[in-house]
Amino acid sequence: xxxxxxxxxxxxxxxxxxxxxxxxxxxxxxxxxxxxxxxxxxxxxxxxxxxxxxxxxxxxxxxxxxxxxxxxxxxxxxxxxxxxxxxxxxxxxxxxxxxxxxxxxxxxxxxxxxxxxxxxxxxxxxxxxxxxxxxxxxxxxxxxxxxxxxxxxxxxxxxxxxxxxxxxxxxxxxxxxxxxxxxxxxxxxxxxxxxxxxxxxxxxxxxxxxxxxxxxxxxxxxxxxxxxxxxxx
Numbered sequence: 386x387x388x389x390x391x392x393x394x395x396x397x398x399x400x401x402x403x404x405x406x407x408x409x410x411x412x413x414x415x416x417x418x419x420x421x422x423x424x425x426x427x428x429x430x431x432x433x434x435x436x437x438x439x440x441x442x443x444x445x446x447x448x449x450x451x452x453x454x455x456x457x458x459x460x461x462x463x464x465x466x467x468x469x470x471x472x473x474x475x476x477x478x479x480x481x482x483x484x485x486x487x488x489x490x491x492x493x494x495x496x497x498x499x500x501x502x503x504x505x506x507x508x509x510x511x512x513x514x515x516x517x518x519x520x521x522x523x524x525x526x527x528x529x530x531x532x533x534x535x536x537x538x539x540x541x542x543x544x545x546x547x548x549x550x551x552x553x554x555x556x557x558x559x560x561x562x563x564x565x566x567x568x569x570x571x572x573x574x575x576x577x578x579x580x581x582x583x584x585x586x587x588x589x590x591x592x593x594x595x596x597x598x599x600x601x602x603x604x605x606x607x608x609x610x611x612x613x614x615x616x617x618x
Contacts, residue, residue, distance in 0.1 A: 420467050429597060435479070445479070488564065489567055490513070494558065513546065514599075540590055
């Protein structure tokens, strides 16, 4: 893509092994995923056989970096060129735009003695993969809901979220009190709205095959449980 910034290191680490194994040829579905990931601006890619207008095709669902959704046509052009130069050229390659599906999470946790609340809260956000906290030094890319850990169509459970909080050092117990999808769509999670109060607590949040669940910092509410009252002698 003309003028596009270099490919991110995380994407390069994901794409490079596939290119080596396939000798830079496009043969398998994984090869098309690897090729898409090597294009600047693509965060995730998943390829599958689909019938498009009754014609067998490889459909590559791609998730673009925030703010780069308009570049989907350039991804299509890039994969078409790769298919002509290094692919079988026996079927069309269709690029389908994927999207993030943001959820809300409310959780209560108890702080272990001698631990600082601010540090534990920061660790919880990293463990959950919260986006939008980078300026506070929180890298959520490898957390439960971080982009590097998620797959298209992967649903999430309240029990797994509670478990991710529970294993954070300094947390003695945790409980999810509200969980569900945010209302609205678009590339800006700050523009989404919460459902009407009271917020629901779903056992699991489903996810469409062209979406990836994500958690934005403003959609996470962490509450510290009050310590138990001291027993009278």
